[in-house]
Amino acid sequence: MAAPIPDLPILAEDDSMLTRKFGREVANYFSGSPLNRVSFLRGDHGFLSSAFSHPTASFLLMENLSPLAQDPTKLAYVEKSIVEPLTGSDPFKKTEEELLKEFNSDVAFPVILFLGIDEKKKSGFEYKDYRGAPYFAVDVTPKGSITEVAKGVIEAxxxxxxxxxxxxxHITLNAPEGEIPWFFVQKTTPADIGAAAIYAQARALLDWNARNPFCGGCGQKTLSVNAGxxxxxxxxxxxxxxEGGAPKERGPCPTRHGVSNLCFPRTDPTMIVAVVSADGTKMLLGRQKRWPPYWYSTLAGFLEPGESIEEAVRREVWEESGVTVGRVVIxxxxxxPYPANLMIGAIGQATTEGETINLGNDPELESAKWFPMEEVRDALLTGTSGLGEAAPEGYKExxxxxxxxxAIANRLMDAVTGGFLAASKI
Amino acid sequence: MAAPIPDLPILAEDDSMLTRKFGREVANYFSGSPLNRVSFLRGDHGFLSSAFSHPTASFLLMENLSPLAQDPTKLAYVEKSIVEPLTGSDPFKKTEEELLKEFNSDVAFPVILFLGIDEKKKSGFEYKDYRGAPYFAVDVTPKGSITEVAKGVIEAxxxxxxxxxxxxxHITLNAPEGEIPWFFVQKTTPADIGAAAIYAQARALLDWNARNPFCGGCGQKTLSVNAGxxxxxxxxxxxxxxEGGAPKERGPCPTRHGVSNLCFPRTDPTMIVAVVSADGTKMLLGRQKRWPPYWYSTLAGFLEPGESIEEAVRREVWEESGVTVGRVVIxxxxxxPYPANLMIGAIGQATTEGETINLGNDPELESAKWFPMEEVRDALLTGTSGLGEAAPEGYKExxxxxxxxxAIANRLMDAVTGGFLAASKI
Known part of the structure; x- marks a missing residue:
């Protein structure tokens, strides 16, 4: 049975000049978080402590990056008493400075993420000008010295x-239903139906913490701070x-001098592009060998250092399909969050002389083909499903x-076949 | 004296539907590389070896990330004989598999980047279907066991x-002059006037290699492969x-099982946004305390995991200025390349109720203000200069x-004040 495909967030109607010119903004799956991250409070241990201990705080548990859930569409949250055996009653009591002084590379400690506050929930929690129910995620994967305690938390x-x-x-989780107003500070979506975005944030951050136990600059173990x-x-x-002895000096590390990006989570920008033919009647799609028969998608690839998004689009499309792309619009x-991609959706137009397909450069695709717009439009209505799933009912072999x-690929195809290309000045 | 401000690349005129609807593409400084990276050939040591040894190969030397240059606008390249004492005559002779087997963490080796081929130069170099003059960059920073040899190369x-x-x-290097045609495979710009993009690619990659001598997954030393x-x-x-003994087994590492992003260069996506008022007559700019008097720019900030570009724009603008943004267009x-940012330029429109400035959330800015469009337009003509430079001639205190x-900030302001907002359907 096919897993449910979640509804997509719809951004609020507005009549700004930008919307009149470019159409309504498309909010893709995994975006549209209902939480205000109040990122500037992550270093404020007074804030973190009181948020952690507030009776309305919600804790998302994740085991090996899988979230606790009520069903495939809804996350489940537990209260503080459940996680306390693992986290202690006030894990943010000590300042970062104190934690650094007490660092012991032999002692495992679960990563605790502060995700944000849900300002729609009148929870009674307030700190300075900020009000709302606090959300945390806790890595409860049993490992090392915390194996037994973590198992107990999981059982509870x-x-x-x-x-x-x-x-x-996990792409069955609910995206916000109904309209999302523009201002993330005034979201009307309660957090329990903004599950996909909350999970994406938690997964990406726990994965980054888990992948980087050591410092790339000096090879020594690192410590998670700033609430993850x-x-x-x-x-x-x-x-x-x-016990009671002075801590040992460790070797020098370049990240201790000035700000280093190694200390912060990494996100890998990736372009994905719907390429239309020079005359606007066809779309370029490609397929990988491991995909089910007749399955195609838009071309995609990682950006490289020293290249713009637009350049990456032209490079990747040429490398994978031989097609040369002119104007690129983002x-x-x-x-x-698998593990840390930012998909940047683009629409590009092939040049008149550049439409010939050549798979002989980078042999990444098994096939690349130009499809008439009508065929893509029809397939968006009758031929979509998750990659591991059966074709939808009514699909003809x-x-x-x-x-x-x-998938943003679907949204790009929908935009293009839905009239995105129509030149409004001609 | 003010350093020269390089000309910006201008993309070829075209009349594609996308251009008619959205206007000409803007190519920002550091983009517009004249080289074809042929990225799929980086693992092909036969290709790398013959490119490295070809008489037309150009080598860009970088010492502590500063490039060798003829003058502030032009890079200087040396020939193979100059770098050979450091690189050896055929550094790509051995396959990656062989290099892994012979890995010795005590032996320093300079990072050699393959940058791409300049297909406009009829150099006589060809490999399979690819023809053009090869470009490499070599890190000649004196350090460890290669200190003396590197110093010799620098002197030579x-x-x-x-x-x-x-x-x-280094933002004085030439960007491509004249028109860049769309297809990076048919660039007409010779590499010697596409200096900024070549430097950006080399700097970003050498910096990433230098910052990551150790594996974040296991803490052991890593080896640069795939031509950097x-x-x-x-x-x-x-x-x-x-000598002659069997190599020692090292500890396990999670990056050896399957593909890991830790093995590949990181790029940090950063949004930068020109926010216009709800009525389109004003632009929101901010300033940091350390900037010269009267200096303002567009707001910017790093994307966080699990957030779209559009969400990051709204979060950062609210955090830094209190303004709430509606529709965002990229x-x-x-x-x-300082060190690894991808600046994603956006234009956002404030909501009618959301224009009040509040610096009390994230105290990053010293000031944020709404400027009339005419004032921004005038300042683009009379008040721009590099951050460390004196105000231009004619500037009034x-x-x-x-x-x-x-700076992309300048280009965003130019687009907005130049009519980008004009709704074509109203």
Whole structure:
């Protein structure tokens, strides 16, 4: 049975000059978070402590990057008493400075993320000018010295009748329903139906913390600070030091001098592009060998250092299909937390002389083809499904199959076949 | 004296539907590379070896990330004989597999980047279907066991009457002059006047290699492969092993199982936005305390994991200025190699109720203000200069000062004040 395809967020109607000229903004799946991240408060341990201890705080547990959920569409949150055996009652009590001084590379500690506050929930929590229900995520993966305690937390959570989502990619979670107003500070969407974006934030950050236990600059173990948004390389270590002894100096590290991007989460910008023919009647799609028969999608690839998005579009399209692209317009973007991609959706137009397909450069695609716009339009209505799923009901064998609405590829094709190209001045 | 402000690349005129609807594409400074990266050939040591040894190969030397240059606008390239004492005569002779087997963490080796081929130069170099003059960059920073040899290479290069550019930021290098045709495979710009983009690519990649000598996944030393585009964590090490002995097994590393983003260069996506007022008559600009008096620019900030570009724009603008932004349109992008940013230029429109400025959230800006469009337009004509430079001639004390054309901020302001907002359907 096909998993449910979540509804997509719809941004509020407005009549700004930008909307009149460019149309309504497209909010892609995994975007549209209902939380205000109040990122500037992540270093404020007074704020973090009181948010963590507030009775309305919600804790999302993740085990090996799978979230606790009520069902495939809804996340499940637990209260503080459930996570406390693992996190302690006030994990933000100590300042970053104190944590650095007490750093002991032999002691495991679960990563606790502060995700943001849901300002729509009149929770009674307030700190300075900010009000709303606090959201945290906790990595409860059993490992090292916290294995047994983490297992206990997992059992206590499961006793509530909820479970961790199976599988590794979770694209069944609800996106916000109804209209999202523009201002993230005035969201009307309650957090329980903005699940996809909350999960994306938590997954990306826990994964980054898990992948980077060591410092790329000096090779020594690092410490998670700023409620999960930074990893820092402590100058001393208490590992192996007898109780009450002075911490040992560690080797030098370049990240301790000035700001280093190594301390902050990485996001890999990736372009994905719907290429239209010079005359606007066809769209270029490609397929990888491992995909189901008749399945095609838009071309995509990572940006490289020292290149603009527009250049990456032209390079990747030429490398993968031999087609040369002229004007590139950036359409919308999508966070894609597997593990840390930012999908930048573009629409490009092939040049008149550049439409010949050649798969002989980079052999990444099994096939690349020009499809008439009508065929793509029809397939968007009758041939979309998740990659691992059966074709939808009514699909006729041999017809074009395409990715579902949760993929920005689908949204790009929808935009182009829906009239995005129509020149308004001609 | 003010450093020269380079001309900006101008993309070829075309009359595609996208151009008719959205206007001509803006190519920002540091983009517009004249080289074809042929990225799919970076793992092909036969290709790399023959490109490296071809008499028309050009080598850009960089010392502590400063490029060798003829003058502040033009890079200088040396021939193979100059770098050979450092690189050896055929550094790509061995395959990646062989290099991994022979890995010795005690032996320093300079990073050699393959940058691409200049297909406009009829150089006689060809490999399969690809023809053009090969470009490489070599890190000649004296360090560790290669200190003396590197110093010798530097002296030999300087003896040619060229020198490394002083300072740490180099924004005086030429961008392509005249029109760049769309297809990067048919560039008409010779590489010697596409200097900024070539430098940006080389700087970003050498910096990434230099910042990441250790593996973030396991803390062990890594090896630069794929002509500088990958760092891999070898399973064995010959350090301390007597001549002819078997290499020592190293500890396990998660990056050795499947593909890991830790092995590839990181690029940090950053949004930068020209926010216009709800009625389109004003622009929101901010200033940092350390900037010269009267200097303002557009707001900018790093994207966070699990957030779209559009969301990051709204979050950052609200955090830094209190203004709430509605529709966001992405305008153009710019690689910014200090150290690894991708500047994503956006234009956003404030909501009618959201124009009140509040600096009390994130105290990053000293001031944020709404400027009438005419004032911004005038300042683009009379008040731009590099950040460390004196105001331009004719500037009147107290007038608005803005960043130069090399900054995407300038291009965004230029687009907006030049009519980008004009709704074509009303």
């Amino acid at each position: 959570a499961k006793a509530k009748g909820v479970s961790f989502l199976p599988g590794t990619r 948004m930074k990893r820092t390389c402590p100058p001393t270590d208490l590992a192996g030091v007898p 359409h919308s973007s999508q966070p894609w 041999g017809g074009l199959r395409l990715p579902p609405q949760t | 290069a300087k003896a040619k009457g060229v020198s490394f550019l002083p300072g740490t930021r 585009m990958k760092r891999t964590c070898p399973p064995t090490d010959l350090a301390g092993v007597p 305008h153009s992008s710019q690689p910014w 107290g007038g608005l000062r803005l960043p130069p054309q090399t």
